[in-house]
């Protein structure tokens with residue numbers, strides 16, 4: 256069934272942080288915290304039918320490149336489109352074909368509206384010829400620096416899902432700095448929440464695109480930009496322990512399992528004080544970072560030589576000088592004292 260309401264909604268950006276966004280933060284964090292601390296969660300198929308909201312999305316590399324090329328066509332305003340595919344037997348969404356913007360779509364600074372006739376024509380063909388389903392939408396936040404759904408996005412998604420009686424629907428948010436990135440979120444209407452998803456990237460081109468684009472040259476959208484420029488995408492295995500995909504550099508403090516307990520104390524204390532906390536692995540050196548986006552914005556990096564050297568802390572994008580990294584033990588005590596000294600905690 257075509258989800259007409261979701262395609263037609265105008266997705267806007269609200270500047271305030273809503274309760275819904277906080278839920279997303281939390282579930283996103285849970286993903287990386289699971290990676291950091293390990294998890295009891297079994298990623299293999301199970302008989303548990305309580306919640307089908309998966310935290311992985313399967314996609315061909317070629318489709319991510321297609322999104323990148325579309326975003327590069329509109330570096331300063333929103334663009335977007337639709338996602339076609341199906342769900343695996345274990346309810347993991349599998350994107351087979353990404354639809355770009357139609358000629359009559361509306362591109363604005365903080366809004367994108369798909370060309371409905373274009374969507375409808377392509378959707379009919381994709382359903383008829385390949386039995387694909389409309390499983391999600393995507394749009395770019397270009398240089399707005401927001402890599403997650405805005406509260407307006409979330410409201411549009413839930414409204415559309417309610418109207419179309421769809422329990423799960425995907426939203427991909429694109430961004431561009433020098434390179435593009437694309438982050439996927441799986442919305443669940445029954446849970447009134449959404450989940451940040453990791454990519455399971457399959458090599459090469461989608462076989463559907465190879466056939467469909469050749470056959471429907473006059474129907475499809477071909478981006479003007481020929482070459483994608485994408486940030487490195489971390490792909491996780493389809494099944495198995497996600498934990499295995501997280502490896503730190505040699506000698507890093509978190510390779511010592513006893514330090515996970517120290518990190519847990521640090522994480523719990525920070526989350527106690529701040530609402531918008533997220534965790535990331537730095538692409539360059541695979542070290543851990545913590546990002547705080549409350550009224551005050553902090554970025555805390557744990558460098559390769561931590562705890563022999565202090566964490567690198569940025570406050571509202573300015574690096575703070577070392578204000579006396581102590582020698583106390585354990586590490587969590589030293590870190591927390593340091594943060595208290597710097598008025599971060």
Ligand SMILES: [Zn+2]
Pocket residue numbers: 266267268394396404405408
């Ligand atoms: Zn948006």
